[in-house]
Amino acid sequence: MRNSGAVDRVDARLLLALIDNPRATVLALAEQVGLSRNTVQARLARLEERGVLSAFERCLDPEILGYRLTAYVTVRVDQHMLAAVSEGLATIPEVVEVLGISGGEADLLVRVAARDADDLYRVAGRILATPGVERTSTALAMRTLVGHRVTPLLQRAATGEGE
Numbered sequence: 715m716r717n718s719g720a721v722d723r724v725d726a727r728l729l730l731a732l733i734d735n736p737r738a739t740v741l742a743l744a745e746q747v748g749l750s751r752n753t754v755q756a757r758l759a760r761l762e763e764r765g766v767l768s769a770f771e772r773c774l775d776p777e778i779l780g781y782r783l784t785a786y787v788t789v790r791v792d793q794h795m796l797a798a799v800s801e802g803l804a805t806i807p808e809v810v811e812v813l814g815i816s817g818g819e820a821d822l823l824v825r826v827a828a829r830d831a832d833d834l835y836r837v838a839g840r841i842l843a844t845p846g847v848e849r850t851s852t853a854l855a856m857r858t859l860v861g862h863r864v865t866p867l868l869q870r871a872a873t874g875e876g877e
Contacts (some may be wrong), residue, residue, distance in 0.1 A: 721761075721766060721815045721868075722871075723873070723874055724747070724749070725766070726869075727747045727873035728743060728747050728757055728758070728761075728834075728873045729761070730869065731746045731747055732767075733865055734746075738757050740754050740758065776810060779827075780829055781808070781843065782829065782830065783829070783830065783854065783855075784827060784828075785825075785826045785828060785834055785838075785854050786823060786824065786825055786826070786853050787818035787853075788819070788823055789821060789823075789824055789847055790819060790820050790821055790848045791846050791847055791848060792848060793821070794846075795845065796821070797816075798845060799844055800812060802845060802847075803822075803841065803844060806837065806840050806841065808826050808833070808837045809824055809825070809837075809841070810825050810826065810827050811824070812825075820851070830849060834852070834854075834875075838850060
């Protein structure tokens, strides 16, 4: 289940504490944010149930497994086959993320991990061969300039700034 509701100031402070020390015990987190252990445990459980705390694997860089290239493939699909295309893309191990997008010629943005250019060519071919895919366009990510981050948003939520 995805996040169904906003994170309050206390949850934001708790999440910031987890970012600072992902291996912290519930007791250590409770001391850091000034709450009881039971309150922290209950809040963490609710955050997990709501999908606020996502899977650990999102933090792993595919490069540690030998996938040195990251590419973004825009995909145009037959709208009647969107579910089938999504299922097909999920069977390709090198497809690490698929987002539905709007406002352009493409319907999906697919993040791909590849070992090298030849591997990327093979993966792009598998994507294009997925039933329901009409057209693709591939762009190679050259460098990460600003990595995935939510800390600035959490800091804002923890202080109530922007409310």
